[in-house]
Amino acid sequence: NLCHWFTVDDLHFLKRGGRISAATAVLGTMLSIKPVMHVDNEGHLIKVGTARGRNASLKALVDHMEETVLDLKDQVIFISHGDCLADAQKVADDVKSRFGVETVIINYVGPVIGAHSGPGTVALFFLGSER
Template sequence: MKTIIIGDSCCDLPGDYLLENQVPIVHYMYLFKGQEYFDDFGKSMSYRDFYHEVRLGEMPTTSQVNVHTFEEIFEKYIKEGYAVIYVSFSSALSNTFANAVMAGETIREKYAGADITVIDTKCASLGEGLILRHALEMLKKGAKKEEIVTWIEENKLKLNHWFTVEDLGHLKRGGRVSGTAAFVGTMLNIKPVLHVDNEGRLIPVTKVRGRKKSIKVLADMLAERIINPQEQVVGISHGDCPEDALYLKELIMENCPVKDVLINYVGPVIGAHSGPGTLALFFFGRER
């Protein structure tokens, strides 16, 4: 049976790459200035316009993908004779994974023998994107569905996510830091460094004073934890701070050269919670 891999818009891979590889995408939605938008990789609203408005004080809200949406897309590909793999955004950050699981159960009841695997990557942004990208490369090379699913399950908790933010206020709104900590941190130019743990949650790890130092910590984490750097394409995603992304890439290539660096924006659904100036680094290590 032929296999189809479905991703979602929180993967933050470049839209052109997904289009070129004909990857079906489940799009999250966000509400912005009273209007609903699909997270469609900058088509409906450019990334720069989104972050510009957020910097001016606009507060977007996001919503999970509902069960019906998953039922429709799963049913479409089951009827076309595919075995389905859905590579999902972390269940610790959204209920979307649970909705996909429910939809999969419904379609299996409706179609005897329907082969649907829903994978909780415990990843976000280009962490999820790198998992999806590797799975797609495996599929291109002729890997069977079971081989792809096994690889993802065996490697997803080796995908390191390290990131820093420019403004603690957005993390405060999401309950990641207290209001007092956000106020004091902003006054003292304190920048948190966080990672995503094995449960797929955002966890503060350390704090440093100054943006440059926080970016250096990200590069240091890679140098300390990465395995087989010469073979790895690592990911950097950013909340409209391309100069900082390029600076981080320079630090990496100077100290621990990797095969390649993929740079893209943090999309609006994740960016609504992390804010402008978010800078995130993704790579494989022995563990998170």
């Protein structure tokens, strides 16, 4: 039941990967819309929400975590980022302050994920009641 929720900063990388259309990428960029996505139980990448602005998308990650997370006090939470350490630290601080989590490990996304999601990707990993 490893949950991994993430958001991206630039929609053009999702367009290049065939996840969204060119029109959606342009319009979403103009309106500063950021998708919040995760991988479902079948392994499909799905959009579960949208947020207006970067700060709202980072907060949405932690909000979704609150809905499904299990045994927070005993968990080690992982955050991966695509060259945006300050944003990853912001999510870590939010997780620590809201849930009292003691251990949060921050690291980079790998090159394959980074090529598909681009710089500005922030992913939050935790154990939850469902994927």
